[in-house]
Amino acid sequence: MVENSGSEKAIAISGTPGTGKSAVGALVSRSLGFWLVELSNYVLENKLYVSYDDERLSFVVDEPKLREHLRRLIAERGRVLVVGHYSEIVDDDILDKIIVLRINPMELAERLSRRGWPPKKVFENVEAELIGVCTSNALLEHPPDKVCEVDVTGKSVEDVSKEVIEIVTGKRQCKIFIDWLSDEAVVNRVLSLTMSY
Template identity: 40%
Template sequence: MGKVIIIAGTPGTGKTTTAKLLSKKINAVHVDVSRYVIENKLYIDYDPRHLSYVIDEEKVIEKLIELVEKSDKIVIIDTHYPEILPPDTVEYVFVLRTNPLILEDRLRKKGWPWRKIRENVMAEILSIVVSNAINRFSEDKVFEIDTSNKTPEKVVEEITGVIKGYIKPSKQRIDWLSLLKPEDIMRYEISGEE
């Protein structure tokens, strides 16, 4: 059975680019969970309001575990739902973080509608992906990397350093709430009319 490394984060933080580069660098299998779900029809429905698929969690978990068990390589799982995998199958969880103002710009460049941008930026501000990862895997397996002003190659270098043990990662948690101005945070609050 292969080891699992999760590359997680809010959409726009660089997960897929990082996961692809890392998988090439360490000769691992890369699985983009969003794409995997769609290609294998592991969803229940499409939610037009949130512009996303509603996944069939049981089937996704079953298929991912099956894939990991069959692999003789490291499996890199690229997802914004790190908590979907059982803790005993996962060796590391790297949560990519991006300054919310930079994240907004990245999502705008992708052409996302404001509602979806706001929802994802607020998730980043509130550290939703990190909180879910820590609750599922424990503090010891979860590492945060600020990708705001780093190239994907630099991020991969940091991850590789942690995996190989020559970089001791900081255990200090990223707290955007303490770094942003209140008016910046308020821009992303979701009102009841939506």
């Protein structure tokens, strides 16, 4: 296992597909001078997968290999920004913060539908956002003081990037505060969405 000196730790950006992780990550990495790692591309380029899931239309990641690759990259590069909906995979001892981008599930449904995603895949991701899967996954791997949420609903990439930079630099509080399940109107709209699929 590659050791990290502890002087530099990674930042991660997570979120359901469609929340703007890639665009925000690109802007944040340029602004802060971080090496950007887009997990999906990184996994494919380095063949860090074990199979392809035809039903989910995605590759199944070889987690031990990916963790080791990330550990080595962070040890070599130092300031690394890891972006992906499973970026909680970065080992806790080499992670400073994980910022989870959250979005109103109905806005997410509109975004994914505009991208031409199959209805089943749209609903799967809307449901994941509704129940906070990315935040829950981050909390399974990291303590709450390292897990931060940013609500991207109705915001520009620039505004979201500014919030992320403020969290990373300590100018904005890192907190978990989004609970779409407590908003009855959102839940009812998501349930009605299931009827259309």
